[in-house]
Amino acid sequence: MVAVRLWGSLAELADGQQTVEIKAANLRQLLDGLARDYPALKPQLERGVSVSIDGKIYNDTWATPIEEDSEVVLLNRLVGG
Amino acid sequence: MPKDEYTSRDFKVVGTRPIRPDGIEKVTGKARYGADISAPGMLWGAILRSPHAHARIKGIDTSKARAMKGVKAVITRADFTHQPEDSGMADILDNCMAGDKARYDGHAVAAVAATSKSIARAALAAIEVDYEVLPHVTDVDEAMKTGAPVVEPGRQQESVPEGYCENVTGRSQYGHGDPESGFEQADLIVERSFKTAATHQGYIEPHACLATLDSDGQGDLWVCTQGHYMVRNVCAGVLGLDAGQLRVTASEIGGGFGGKTHVWMEPTALMLARKSGKPVKLVLSRDEVFRATGPTASSSVDVKIGMTSEGKITGATATYRLQAGAYPGGIAFLSAMCGFAPYDLENVRTEGFEVMTNRPKAAAYRAPGAPMGAYPVESVIDELCQKLDLDPLETRLKNAAREGTRSSYGPTYPAIGLEATLEAAKSHPHWSAPLGENQGRGVACGFWFNFGGDTCVSLMVNPDGTVSLSEGNPDIGGSRASMTMMAAEELGVPLDQVRTIIADTASLGQNEVTDGSRVTFAVGLATIKAARHAIEIMKERAAMTWGIDPEAVDWRDGAAHPAGPNAGKFPPMTIKEIAAIASNTGGPIAGHHEVNAEGAGVSFATHMVDTEVDPETGAVKVLRYTVFQDAGKAVHPDYVEGQFQGGAAQGIGWAINEEYIYGDDGRLQNAGFLDYRIPVASDLPMIEPVILEIPNPGHPYGVRGVGETSIVPPLAAIANSVSRAAGVRLTSLPMSPPRVLAALKAQ
Missing domain, CATH: 3.90.1170.50 (Aldehyde oxidase/xanthine dehydrogenase, a/b hammerhead)
Structure with missing residues (x-):
């Protein structure tokens, strides 16, 4: 299981949990697991999120591996100028 | 986890300052816009x-x-x-x-x-x-009120709690710890509200x-x-x-800056x-x-920070309200993520609200949301330093985020360069230079994420051994120069043997927009790997010619060499020699690389500025400006310095003069450069750039994006400078002469 930290307003949609546990070995499994276990998060997941894994930020690469002890933080999808 | 890409090396081309390849066409008017x-x-x-x-x-x-x-x-x-x-x-x-x-x-x-x-x-x-x-509404605070004209009903996201006006379409919240308990530990708390005006990117074309x-x-x-x-x-x-x-x-x-x-x-x-x-x-x-076309958002912000008498921040909160213009979306979440990102805080909470108004759709502008995130935070830190008689650089160092810090937006930082920028600022002569009457010195820090994204590069070795490189990102800040340099570095050939072009959409696969300070990082990474791909092919061709295994061939200084005595005694084959016989050894030679480049390194900057306030007119003159920023590795230092200077110059405009002015009828009153005043050369001092190089582990050469961070600190640095010069805290941008004069008179 991977511990995933949610940002505040997202946590409100996950029964108030700041951190949720998801069975995942890569980014795709993580996103699928979040949508499956916490359906209220789906609208935001569909709009897009960025994911910080051990301090590096990832957007789309499904195969990005995640270790059980990885620090995983969900972030609003980043945009730039 | 993916292994780090970075390895230390001695560069021959990267880090030098060759003449820019697009310069002559642009200054002679031949470039086609x-x-x-x-x-x-x-x-x-x-x-x-x-x-x-x-x-x-x-x-x-x-x-x-x-x-x-x-x-x-x-x-x-x-x-x-x-x-x-x-x-x-x-x-x-x-x-x-x-x-x-x-x-x-x-x-x-x-x-x-x-x-x-x-x-x-x-x-x-x-x-x-x-x-x-x-009925219309153009002010962000007015648009949030119950009963405000609704721009479009039914667009509120699930993140917005019940009770908010329908113009509020999104809400996000970041932070950790318990700010309220943090405030109880503080010796002094400052709480203030700030406003920034909408500003346009101001591109010339x-x-x-x-x-x-x-x-x-x-x-x-x-x-x-x-x-x-x-x-x-x-x-x-x-x-x-x-x-x-x-x-x-x-x-x-001719300029874009996100617009x-x-x-x-x-x-x-x-x-x-x-x-x-x-x-x-x-x-x-x-x-x-x-x-x-979209300017950036105007903002309305409340900030509260508690600090001990020794300068340790004990608790911090900020609420950001940003107008998104006439459609849902917005960048308040980025303000909420970036505002406190430079600091190591136990108790911090930020909240961002995206608000629709009857204005053009707000657009990205260089590190979107981050300048409005930093300005109120850095202003309150400066005021706390003034009231507690603390050194503003030492106080920032005391609270600085470093490797292992849990950031205010969640992730734990890897190696970062904020402390290096603060130390460089502290030891720079600017910090100890004397100030005159009505003059003040301000400092501020800033943060930006940087990112990568979808990228394709093709590198062709031509029959004469020259190299044509195709990238798919418009060259907005010198990418043709930096890609040419990285290709030449990797191939070991002279710079003038490589030409880089921007290919059309039918010539390369998908490339993400030139934004997020991504191009030197992501396209650079793809360029290096495309060059390595071509090198592998050229090693195979040399091996075929020599009748040895490709593994027994090395590549250095633009030529294939037998890897050692056991590989056989063959004179090196240069790229020209290999290219000349390409038809005989398998056909044309080309390298390519396609990647969604992830793992861009975050970036920090510290800015220092001196201003003078005319007490009779309220006019502000910028006297001296120094930028300290981590560039990872500066591929072409001239361009990096240009990015530092350009961000500071735009920040000066945003801080002192630029603003969208709306009449009561909701119409824009100053839609032209005569009435919307961007800085001109005579408004600016020479902006001194100080490049720091803390390698990004996610790039083969250690490159970080540099294009956006430089616009994050200026609003606050200038506001802190003007507030110290004027003797009164300025809380609304721009600090135009009438606004400064009113603040002076209100003292």
């Missing part, structure tokens, strides 16, 4: 825009315009028969051409294509639009394009943009075209071309650029 392309039989496009901030469109009569000699096409929203399913795409269509209502002053309502500009303008005047004027679109859906678009692949995808989505049938070529670009990461009028040009059957050129006027 968006409006510089014409076609046989070309028509001129023009757009009719709403004079109302908010109005229902009851009807549009185009009959008189259509009957005019020389008018070849007139379009309204009714001509856009494809309705995108995706709400974001539908919003872009509505922004390009209004549907049932005009949402802001300048919103497009009709367009024409004619044989001359003057006929096109006359045709616009002949179009009759029946408007029902609606207005938006321009030339479009053709046949009835079979095949088209070409020449356009000034930061992302021609994005333009292709959006235009195809809006018009219901196959993306593969629309080829988009990016022109040279050209969007589509504002290209579908209109394509629709005019389709309806007229002719090529159509569309060039926006400066008035149109101001009224109808």
Whole structure:
């Protein structure tokens, strides 16, 4: 299981949990697991999120591996100028 | 986890300052910008825009315009028969051409294509639009109030709690710990509210394009943009075209700064071309650029910070309200993520609200949201330092984020360079230089994420051994130079043997927009790997020639060498020699790399500025400015310094003069450079750039993006400087003479 930290307003949609546990070995499994276990998060997941894994930020690469002890933080999808 | 890409090495080309490859064409006027392309039989496009901030469109009569000699096409929203399913795409269509209502002053309502500009303008005047004027709202705080005119109902996200006005479409919250308990530990708490005005990116070149679109859906678009692949995808989505049938070529670009990461009028040009059957050129006027292409958001912010008498921050909160313009979206979440990001805080909470208003859709502007995030935070830290008699650099060092810090937006930082910028600032002569009467010195820190994204690069070894490199990102900040340098470095060839071009959308795979300070990082990474791919092929060709295994061949100094004595005694084969026999050894030689580049390194900066305030007029003069920023590895230091200076210069404009001014009627009052004052050379001192190089582990050469962080600290650094010079805390931008004078008189 991977511990995933949610940002505040997202946590409100996950029964108030700041951190949720998801069975995942890569980014795709993580996103699928979040949508499956916490359906209220789906609208935001569909709009897009960025994911910080051990301090590096990832957007789309499904195969990005995640270790059980990885620090995983969900972030609003980043945009730039 | 993916292994780090970075390995330390001695560079031969990277880090030098060669003459920029695009310089001569630009200074001699030969470079071709968006409006510089014409076609046989070309028509001129023009757009009719709403004079109302908010109005229902009851009807549009185009009959008189259509009957005019020389008018070849007139379009309204009714001509856009494809309705995108995706709400974001539908919003872009509505922004390009209004549907049932005009949402802001300048919103497009009709367009024409004619044989001359003057006929096109006359045709616009002949179009009759029946408007029902609606109540409007242009101020972000007013738009949040219950009972405010609603720009569009039904667009609120699930993140917005019940009870908020429907103009509030999004909310995000970041932080950790318990700020309230943190405030109890503080010796002093400062709580203030701040405002920043909407500012335009101020690029010199207005938006321009030339479009053709046949009835079979095949088209070409020449356009000034930061992302021609994005333009292709959006235009195809809006018009219901196959993306593969629309080829988009990016022109040279005269500035973008985020404002050209969007589509504002290209579908209109394509629709005019389709309806007229002719090529159509569309060039926006400066008035149109101001009224109808997005500035950045205005903001309204509340900040509260508690600090001990020794300078340790014990608790911090901030609430950001940013106007998104006439469509949902917005960047308040980025303000909420970036505001406290430079600091190591136990108790921090931020909240961001995205708010619709009757203004043009807010657009990205260099580190979107981060300057508004940093300005209030850094201002309050400065005020705490003043009241507690603390050194502002030492106080920031005491609270600085470093490797292992849990950031205010969640992740734990790897190796970062904030402390290095603060230490460099502390030891710089600027910090100890004397100040005169009515002068003040301000400092501030800033943070930006940087990112990577989809990237394709092709590197061709030509028959004579020279190298052609194709990238898919418009060169907005020197990417042709830096890609040429990285390719030459990796291949071990002279710089003048490599030429880099920006390929059109039919020539390379998908490339993300030139934004997020991504290009030197991501395209650079792809360039290095494309070069390594070509090197592997060339090693195989040399091995074939020598009759040895490819593994027994090394590549160095632009040539293949036997790897050691056991590989055999062969003289090196240069890239020219290998290229000359390519037809005999397997055919043309090319390397390529396609990647979604992830793992860009975050970036920090510290800015220091001296200003002088005229107590009689309130005018602010910037006397001295120094930028300290981590660049990872500066590939071409001239360009890096230019990015530092450019960000600071734009920040000076944002802090002191620039603002969108709306009348009570909701119309923009200053849509031109005479009334919207960006800094000119005489307003600026020489901005001194200090490059720090803390390698990014996610890039082979350690490169970080540098294009955006430099605009994050200036608002606060200048506000802190002016506040110290004036003896009164300034809390609203811009700090224009009337505003400064009023603050002085109110003391």
